[in-house]
Amino acid sequence: MNSTPELTLENFREGLVKRNPGEPEFHQAVMEFAEFVIPYINANPKYLKAKILERMTEPDRTIIFRVVWEDDAGDIRVNRGYRVQFNNSIGPYKGGLRFHHSVNLSILKFLGFEQTFKNSLTTLPMGSGKGGADFNPKGKSEREVMRFCQSFMTELSKHIGQDIDIPAGDIGVGSREISYMFGQYKRLKNEFTGTLTGKSLEFGGSLIRKEATGYGCAYFMEQVMNHRGDSIKGKVCVVSGSGNVAQFAVEKITSLGGRVVTMSDSSGFIHDPEGINEEKLAYIIDLKTVRRGRIKEYADKYNCKFFEGEKPWSIKCDLAFPCATQNEIDEAAARELVKNGLKALAEGANMPCTGEAINVFLDAKIPFAPGKAANAGGVAVSGLEMTQNSIRLSWSREELEGRLKDIMSGIHKQCVTYGIEEDGNYVNYVKGANIGGFVKVADAMLAYGVI
Ligand code: NDP
Numbered sequence: 001m002n003s004t005p006e007l008t009l010e011n012f013r014e015g016l017v018k019r020n021p022g023e024p025e026f027h028q029a030v031m032e033f034a035e036f037v038i039p040y041i042n043a044n045p046k047y048l049k050a051k052i053l054e055r056m057t058e059p060d061r062t063i064i065f066r067v068v069w070e071d072d073a074g075d076i077r078v079n080r081g082y083r084v085q086f087n088n089s090i091g092p093y094k095g096g097l098r099f100h101h102s103v104n105l106s107i108l109k110f111l112g113f114e115q116t117f118k119n120s121l122t123t124l125p126m127g128s129g130k131g132g133a134d135f136n137p138k139g140k141s142e143r144e145v146m147r148f149c150q151s152f153m154t155e156l157s158k159h160i161g162q163d164i165d166i167p168a169g170d171i172g173v174g175s176r177e178i179s180y181m182f183g184q185y186k187r188l189k190n191e192f193t194g195t196l197t198g199k200s201l202e203f204g205g206s207l208i209r210k211e212a213t214g215y216g217c218a219y220f221m222e223q224v225m226n227h228r229g230d231s232i233k234g235k236v237c238v239v240s241g242s243g244n245v246a247q248f249a250v251e252k253i254t255s256l257g258g259r260v261v262t263m264s265d266s267s268g269f270i271h272d273p274e275g276i277n278e279e280k281l282a283y284i285i286d287l288k289t290v291r292r293g294r295i296k297e298y299a300d301k302y303n304c305k306f307f308e309g310e311k312p313w314s315i316k317c318d319l320a321f322p323c324a325t326q327n328e329i330d331e332a333a334a335r336e337l338v339k340n341g342l343k344a345l346a347e348g349a350n351m352p353c354t355g356e357a358i359n360v361f362l363d364a365k366i367p368f369a370p371g372k373a374a375n376a377g378g379v380a381v382s383g384l385e386m387t388q389n390s391i392r393l394s395w396s397r398e399e400l401e402g403r404l405k406d407i408m409s410g411i412h413k414q415c416v417t418y419g420i421e422e423d424g425n426y427v428n429y430v431k432g433a434n435i436g437g438f439v440k441v442a443d444a445m446l447a448y449g450v451i
Contacts, residue, residue: 004045004048004049004051006042006048007038007041007042007048007053009034009035009038009374010040012038012053013027013031013034014152015054016031016057016428019058020106020109022104022106023105023109023110023328023449024106025106025107025109025351026105026106026107026109026110028110028351028354028355029110029111029113029114029351030057030110030113031225031355031432032351032355032358032434033113033117033306033434033438034053034434035433036086036428036430036431036434036435037053037435037438038053038395039196040435040438041053046446047442047446050445050446050450050451051418052143052442052445052446053094053211054164055445056113056116056438056441056442056445057113059084059085059086059087059109059112060085060086060087060088060093061084061085062082062083062084062105062109063082063083063131063159064080064081064082064083064105065080065081065082065086065156066078066079066080066081066154066155067079067081067133067135067148067152068149068151068154069144069147069148069150069151070147070264071140071144072141072143073391075124077147077148079133079135080133080134081131081132081133081135081152081155081156081165082103082105082108082131082132082133083129083130083156083159083160083165084105084108084109084129084130084131084133085112085129085159085165086109086112086113086115086116086128086130087116087127087128087131087354087441088127088128088439089127089128089165089441089444089445089448090119090120090125090126090127090214090441090444091124091127092126092127092162092163092164092165092166093127093128093129093160093164093165094115094119094126094127094165094167094168094379094382094383094386095111095112095115095119095128095129095130095131095167095168095195095276096111096130096131096132096168096169096170096173097130097131097132097133097134097167097168097169097173097181097381098130098131098132098133098171098172098173099130099133099135099136099137099148099171099172099173099175099177100134100135100136100171100172101134101135101136101304102134103132103133103134103135103392104134106365107326108130108131108132109130109439110326110350110351111130111170111350112128112129114350114351114371114372114378115128115129115130116437116441117372117377117433117434117436117437117438117441118313118371118372118373118376118379118437119376119379119383119431120436120437120438120440120441121372121373121376121411121414121436121437122376122379122380122383122407122410123407123410124380124383124384124413125383126379126382126383126386128220129165129167130170132166132170132172132173133148133152134305135148135152135172136172137172137177137211138172138292142176143215144324145176145177145180146180149177149180149181149184150180150181150184150321153180153181153184153185153188154184154188155191156181156212157184157185157188160195161193161195161283162193162194162195162386162389162390166195166196166197166386167181167195167196167197167380167396168196168197168198168378168382169198169244171243173198173242174198174289175198175199175200176213178196178199178200178313179199179200179203181196182195182196182199182203187324191306192204192230193389194385194386194388194389194390196384197209197348197382197386198210198385199385204385204388204389205385206381206382206384206385206388206394206395206400207394207395207396207397207400208381208397208401208404209378209381209382209385210244210248211248211251211252211378212248212331212377212378212381212382212404213244213245213248213249213348213375213377213378214244214245214246214247214248214249214250214251214252214323214348214377214406215248215249215251215252215377215401215404216319216373216374216375216376216377216378216380216381216404216407217245217252217323217346217347217348217375218232218247218249218252218253218256218258218321218346219252219377219404219405219407219409220346220369220374220377220409220411220412220426221253221321221344221346221369221374222256222375222410223408223412224280224346224367224369224412224427224429225342225343225344227367227412227416227427228367230343231256231257232253232256232257232258232319233256233257233258233428234257234258234259235257235258235259235317235318235319235343235371236258236259236261236316236317236318236319237253237258237259237260237261237317237318237319237320238260238261238262238313238315238317238319238320238321238323239253239260239262239264239312239320239321239322239323239348240262240263240264240269240311240313240321240322240323240324240328240349240352241263241264241265241322241324241325241344241348241349242263242264242265242284242287242288242295242313243265243288243323243324244319245323245349245375245378246263246323246324246348247281247284247288249321249323249348250263250276250284251278251281251298253319253321253415254275254276254277254278254281259275259320260275260276261273261274261275261315261317261376262294262312263284263298263312263314263350264275264295264311264312264322264324265288265294265324266297266307267294267295267296267309268295268296268297268308268309268310268417269295269306269307269310269311269312269329270296270298270299270304270305270306270307271304271305271307271312271315272298272302272304273304274304275391276440280298280302283298283301283302284298289376290450296308300447306368311328311329311333313329313333313334313336313337314333314336314340315340316336316340316341317340317341317342318341318342318343318344319342319344319345319346320337320342320344320345320346321342321345321346321347321348322345322347322348322349322352322353323348323349323352324349324352325349325352326349326350326351326352327351327352327353327354328349328352328353329352329353329354329357330356330357331354331356331357331359333357334353334356334358334360335359335360338360338361338366338408342361342366343366343367344366344367344368344369345361345366345367345369346369346374347369347370347371347374347375348374348375349371349375350370350371350375351371353368353409354378358370358430362430363427365426367426367427367429368429369415369429370429370430370433370434371434372433372437373411373412373415373429373432373433376408376411377404377407377408380403380404380407381400381404384400384404414432414433414436415427415429415433415436415439416432417432418431418432418433418434418435418436419431419432419433419435419436420432439441
C-alpha cells in the first residue's frame, strides 16, 4: 500500500517557493497558514493522502489582461489587470478588486489565498478570488477613473457572473469605482444581476456593506475582550489607515466606549489624545471620500500632532487595529506595542503584521486576531448582498447588523474551538482561524474526488 510521507514545513516551503518564484507576499501568507495547518494535516491522514494543501495553494486559474484607456490629455495609457480565481469548492469565487500602483501577482495571490479561509469562516457559501490592476486612482480625474473602470470591466466581464465570480471593492476601489464597473457590466451583458457587491443602494447594494468590515472588526475585538472578562469600554485604541475599513472601525470602537487616538494614511499619522469623536470622524470621512485630501489636514484643523512618514505603533495603547495595508507592523513595532502594555490586536487590513511580528504577540500571549477572522465582516455582508439580490429583496439595517454580529461571533467561536491552548486559557486565534477555515474547504475538496 502507498503510504504518504508526513509534510514538513521546510519541504513544503521549498516546493512552494520553487513553484511560485518571486512571490514573497504569497509565500508569507501560505507559510503563516501552513505552520498551523501542517500538524493538523499530519494528524488527519485523509488530507495528507489527498495532497489537499498542495492543491489549495494552487489557484484554480489566473487571468492577466491588458487595460488600455485614454487620459484627459488624449494620451494612451496601458495598465495590467488581473483576476485570480482561487478556489470555488464551497461557492462561486468571491473577493475584492484592488487598484494600487503596487498591485502584482504575488499580492493578489496572497489576498486570494487568505480569502479562501476567511470566506469559509463566515459559514456563507462563497469561494475565493481576488483581482485588480496596477492603476492608481489617486490624482486622476473622475472621467479618467470612469474610462479606466470601463476598459477594465470590458475584459473582466468575460470571466465573471453572479454564479461564477462576484468581485467587490478593496484598496482604491470604493463605491465610485464599483458603480462605473457595474454600469459597464450591465451594458455589456444586457442583464441586471448581482455580479458585483458593494453597489450603491439605488441599484442593488446592501445597507451596512460599507460599514461592515470596520464594524465587524470592532465586534470581533469585543468578543476577544469579553472572552477574557473584559471589554473595549474605556480602552485607548490605536488605528492605522483612514480609508473604508479604518473609518467604520473607528465609528464602532467609539460607540463601544473605546477612545481612538490615531489614524493615518500613506503620508503619516495624526495623534489626537482626546480621541476622534463623531464630529471629527465625519470630518475625516469627508476629507478622504469626498475631498480626497491628506490626513495632515486633520492635524491642522484640530490642532494635534502629525508625524510625517511614520506609523502609529509607538503610541501607548491598550488595543491596536491595523487597518491600512499589508506588512505595516514589523517585529520592532510589535515589540514596542507589547512593551507599552498592549492588551489585544485585531487586524482590519489583510496581513498587516509580518510573520515575525505575529510571533512576538503569540510569545507574549497577547490575543492576536488575524485578518481572515477579524475582517471577515465585509465579505460576510457582501454574501448577504448576494442573497438579497437573488431573492430581489432588501433587508433592514437592524436585520443586517444582527446577522453581521452573529457571523462575527460564530467566527470567534470557531477560533476558540480550534485555537484554545491546553491550559484552557489562551486562545491562539491564528491557529483557530486557519484550521477552522481549512476544514470546510478541505472536506468539500475531498468529497469531489481527484479534480
Ligand atoms: P482604502 O483604499 O479605503 O483605504 C486604505 C487606507 O490605507 C488609506 O488610508 C491609505 O492611505 C492607507 N494605505 C494604503 N497603502 C498604504 C501604504 N503602503 N502605507 C500606508 N498606508 C497605506 O482601503 P480599505 O480601507 O478598503 O482597505 C484597507 C485594508 O483592509 C486592505 O488591506 C484591504 O485588503 C483590507 N480589507 C478591506 C475590506 C473592505 O471591505 N474594504 C475587507 C477586508 C479587508 P492613502 O489615502 O494615502 O492611500
